[in-house]
Amino acid sequence: MTPERRRAIWAIYVWCRRTDELVDGPNASHMSALALDRWESRLEDAFAGRPYDMLDAALAHTVAAFPVDIQPFRDMIQGMRLDLTKPRYGTFDELYLYCYYVAGTVGLMTVPVMGISPDSTAATETVYRGALALGLANQLTNILRDVGEDARRGRIYLPLDELEMAGLSEDDIFSGRVTDRWRGFMRGQITRARAFFRQAEEGAAELNQESRWPVWASLLLYRQILDEIEANDYNNFTKRAYVPKAKKIVALPKAYYRSLMLPSSQRHFSSLT
Numbered sequence: 001m002t003p004e005r006r007r008a009i010w011a012i013y014v015w016c017r018r019t020d021e022l023v024d025g026p027n028a029s030h031m032s033a034l035a036l037d038r039w040e041s042r043l044e045d046a047f048a049g050r051p052y053d054m055l056d057a058a059l060a061h062t063v064a065a066f067p068v069d070i071q072p073f074r075d076m077i078q079g080m081r082l083d084l085t086k087p088r089y090g091t092f093d094e095l096y097l098y099c100y101y102v103a104g105t106v107g108l109m110t111v112p113v114m115g116i117s118p119d120s121t122a123a124t125e126t127v128y129r130g131a132l133a134l135g136l137a138n139q140l141t142n143i144l145r146d147v148g149e150d151a152r153r154g155r156i157y158l159p160l161d162e163l164e165m166a167g168l169s170e171d172d173i174f175s176g177r178v179t180d181r182w183r184g185f186m187r188g189q190i191t192r193a194r195a196f197f198r199q200a201e202e203g204a205a206e207l208n209q210e211s212r213w214p215v216w217a218s219l220l221l222y223r224q225i226l227d228e229i230e231a232n233d234y235n236n237f238t239k240r241a242y243v244p245k246a247k248k249i250v251a252l253p254k255a256y257y258r259s260l261m262l263p264s265s266q267r268h269f270s271s272l273t
């Protein structure tokens with residue numbers, strides 16, 4: 001990316017990381033709805049050009065330089081509120097909304113910085129839909145990778161109605177046995193996550209040339225976690241799926257190649273990978 005864009009993405013990343021740390025970090029047990037309200041008013045101040053500290057100043061600078069909207073930032077804080085209050089998700093619709101709040105928002109925050117290619121003939125909506133899809137796909141992948149870790153914290157980020165349809169209960173998650181039912185359930189979840197990655201590809205192809213490589217790289221890398229879950233025979237209770245360094249390195253030139261391609265040839269290519 002251009003140095004200006006790189007710094008702006010960094011500022012957004014730092015804000016997201018700090019927001020996430022409020023509910024996931026070392027002080028998480030002291031976190032309250034009130035503290036999240038305070039964090040939100042700090043956000044409003046940064047957008048109004050009144051940053052509270054140096055890191056907020058980086059965000060204030062970013063939103064003055066790029067047409068970034070505040071709503072996805074507010075929505076991410078709403079996701080943290082959900083994390084404090086909602087330990088279960090009854091349906092995929094409920095889980096989708098959570099994933100939008102905590103990850104889809106990142107896509108919406110970053111498109112105005114990365115920019116759409118001047119050669120793009122796609123509707124702006126296609127690009128935002130793709131960005132939203134990449135956040136969703138990443139979060140769903142993250143959830144599928146971390147089932148065991150989340151269960152040890154008493155959390156289940158899986159649609160309970162779909163678990164039930166697969167003949168599985170909450171206890172099956174807590175006991176963490178890899179059965180054929182679990183494998184079948186996981187296959188369906190992985191298929192859905194891959195569909196979101198595919199939708200993301202359509203948006204990625206429309207981004208500004210200089211922004212495309214890192215986006216393709218993150219897409220190809222994170223998607224491979226799903227392959228690793230399969231390679232672990234769906235044991236995401238006691239094994240953490242990760243992409244080995246060598247595979248990561250191989251993905252970089254692949255991503256570079258994809259970033260050079262026009263949207264029309266992307267469609268053909270995506271059916272091959």
Ligand SMILES: CC(C)=CCC/C(C)=C/CC/C(C)=C/CC/C(C)=C/COP(=O)(O)OP(=O)(O)O
Pocket residue numbers: 102103104106107108110111127128130131132134135138139140142200201203204207215
């Ligand atoms: C595709 C188009 C048009 C634009 C790109 C838009 C972008 C950048 C979307 C990506 C959004 C994103 C990075 C969401 C975060 C998702 C996520 C699951 C983060 C996980 O963070 P950690 O929990 O720290 O993950 P690890 O545990 O793997 O480190």
